[in-house]
Amino acid sequence: MNDVAAAAGVALKTVSRVVNNEPGVNTATAERVQAAIDRLGYRRNDGARTLRQGRTSSIGLVIEDVADPFYSGLSRAVEDVALGHDYLVFTGSSGESPTRERDLVLAFCARRVDGLIIVPAGEDHEYLTPEVDAGIAAVFADRPPGAGPETDIVLCDNSSGSRAGVEHLIAHGHRRIAFLGDSPAIFTAQERLRGYRQALAAAGLPYEERLVAMGPGDQARVQADVERMLSSPEPPTALFTGNGRMTVATLRVFASLASFAPPGVRHGGGAEPMERPALVGFDDFELADLLKITVVAQDPVGLGRTAAELLFQRLSGDDGPPRRVELPTRLVDRGSGEVGPGS
Structure with missing residues (x-):
């Protein structure tokens, strides 16, 4: 100068x-x-200028997987809000590892970010308490945190969305509905299972453990569970999948099973072909409209935008009590869940 x-x-x-x-x-x-x-x-030298002001004009974002389309939408929304405030966003993926989540968060804090948006992988967030006490603003998104500082939280209404999807299948005559979910340790998977159970109970239908499979969303696991269910003496006539990856994996299973009957042919046991079950998935995904897959759609963009807006309100001096915001879901019927058993 x-x-x-x-x-x-x-x-x-x-x-x-x-x-x-x-x-x-x-x-x-x-x-x-x-x-x-x-x-x-x-x-x-923006770094020197912002440090003199006591700010770095940057925030950290920790998500599950940057390659997941759901989190891609959330991340882009956070970036858009941050850009409107002349802030940069540093992003990292936890891969569902509490240790990696903690390391990423503390690495961002060491680089003096002004705030954090975290999709929690773990259940213990006491490590964040000293950082919040030191003035870093934090918002949790998609899932609530475990033990730790009280912060703003933005969620989607997982249980009500899941219940609506299962009720939709029940309304089309299905009484044996299977549930394929993520790991039961994950908050969203727990809530979606809860909505599934609520829908069954409200319709007077029994909850059957053999129609529920939860675990990692890899293709091999989903393939094994779907094939086991469909080859049972009393197979489900409909499947409700707990997230977009589960839905896509299930569709791949359907494509691999050459023994599916054409529409209108019932499963008769023995060597006869089985009927393809109805399908409703939680989470919309790319090409779901072309594949005519009925889904319970979340709003990842709204989730990211709301979390970022809350964070910047805190950075602007809002010191009110912590807020919990729950965003609604919506059922998008496209045909895969609108067929009755045997239709």
């Missing part, structure tokens, strides 16, 4: 005003300063 001032023949304060778009510099002088800046290739 001293070189720019010397080249333009002005005081250092004048250069500072031009660089920071402050008033008090006449047009001719400002043009002379800008010409010197361009000639010398000067760039403002």
Whole structure:
């Protein structure tokens, strides 16, 4: 900046005003300063400027998996809100590892981010208490945190959405409905199972353990569970899948089973082909509309936007009590769940 001032023949304060778009510099002088800046290739040191202000103009975002389309939508929404506040976003994936989540969060804190948005992988967040006490703002998204500081939380209404999806299948005549969910240790998986059970109970249908399979969303596990259920003496006539990855894995199982009957042919046991079950999935996903898959759609963009807006309210000085926001889901019927058993 001293070189720019010397080249333009002005005081250092004048250069500072031009660089920071402050008033008090006449047009001719400002043009002379800008010409010197361009000639010398000067760039403002935003890091030093923000540190002097006590802020770094950055936030950290910890999600489960940056490759997951759900979290891609959430991340983009956080970035859009942050950009509107002239903030940068540092993003990392926990891979459902509490240790990796903790390491990422503390790494962001060590780099002096002003705030954090966290999709929690673990159930113990006491490690975050000293950071919050030191002034870092934090918001938890998609899942509530475990033990630790009280913060704002933004969730989707998982149980009601799951219940609506299962009730939709019941309304189309299904009485044997299987549930394929994520690991039971995950909050969203627990809530979606709860909604499934509520729908069965409200319809007077029994809950059968053999029609429920929960675990990792890898193809091999889903393949084994779907094939086991469909080859049983009393197979389910409908499946409710607990997230987008489960739905896609289930569709791959359907495609691999050459023994499915054409529409209208019932499963008769023995060597006869089985009927493809109805399907409703939790989470919309790319190409679901073309594949005509009925889903319970969340709003990942709304989730990310709401979490980011709450965070920036805190960064702007809002010191009110912690808030818990629950966003609604919606049923999108496209055909895969709108067929009755044997239709």
